[in-house]
Amino acid sequence: MNNEIERLIAKHYPNAKKGEEITDTYLSFLRDEYQSDLSKMLFATSLCSDDINVSTNFRKVLTRPFTLGGMGGLPYAGLTGMIAFAHHVPDGGDAFIFYGPHIGITDEGELGKMRRPGQKHLTNSCGALMLALERIKRIEDVYIPVNMEIDYQQTLLERSVMPFKQRILEAEQPEKEITEVTYNNINYRVHELVKICKTEFNCERVFLLGGVIINTSPEFSDYVDVRTFEVLDLKNIEQQDLISILQSDAFKNL
Template sequence: MLEKEILEYLKRVGFKPEEVMTANSVCSDDVNAMQFSISDTGLLGPFYLGGLDGFPFTGLTGIQAFAHHMPEEGALLIYFGPHIGITEKGGIGKIRRTGQDHDSDCCGAAQAALKKLNNKPQPPTLLDYQQDNIVTLFQMHKQRIETAIDPIQEATEVMYDSIAERIHLLIDHSKDTFKGKHAILIGSVFINVDEGSEACV
């Protein structure tokens, strides 16, 4: 379990849970709120950096605000990554959600973005800014995604790379804010599963 491994690591390096401020850059999807359990460990936070599919849309303002919330003599921990569903029968990009009798897209934003890939990229709009930016990110890797054996799985890998790159860029542009602070980064693809099963990274 990820939360157990995190607590064991923090103990080894000399931090108690109440000394560590966390941030998540994970998708806004409600299934993550139900299945993502780092928040139940006694760690502080989380500060929410992520928007659709986990991309850190809060930008410099968000990550710098988060860094300012660190306890004295404490540490910062950022978990980041996209998510993807896998059904009980092994279907990728779908899950059976609580109370529903059918499978649905997961991540829905990623699935929707795949349907908009074309040879004429459109600029982001204010009404759907986050989704439009995901389409743009996928558009940059259109050939890689469309020639993959499983496009949604490949798109999830593209999103992971994009999130990791952006998190590091935001920290690099916030050196003064992070100077002298312990910062722990954990990146992975979060796997959602059908109701009654156990999610994993």
């Protein structure tokens, strides 16, 4: 069955790797290639609040994660949150941010749903994104997300995907497309916040790892489809762009 799950995931995300492989590969690379002291690395996430994502991050190696994300993975902590994270980096350490949305896949290959631990029935994953998709599919009226203090994160998530409504609805797999749109939104906002706050970091480097988490049934591993792996060298503050680690010879030769 493991091989069948791998085949189903590869159909949609051919470059995805198991979560534990991502953790080992990327942290080992930072330790060996960048001589990063993992005991002094402050880790942050901009992932969905969903409890299922705890199995596919770096908490088994890195301690004291700083939470930037909320429903759908958008960095709701915003400017204040990023500045706080920047100020908390240990002396002589590095900052590392792992971010992105998540999407479930069933044992039969259906995207946007999964079987969760302790449950026999299927539920949505990402629940917040699938709810947003359900709402923008309405044909009897035009859905407009209205600010609601009691549910403001969901409102902001839905507003972030609304400009891409037609692209999502016309896609062959709307569940996958709304996840792609959200990855791009998270990626843009994380980069924007890091660049705005770059003089605030108590370190010389910020590492960014972005991707889409693929949730499977409890018997199997979750996967990550990595999209970006970058470093901002804060010593060269005039440099505006982040450097892609994925394109480096050292990473290609892993």
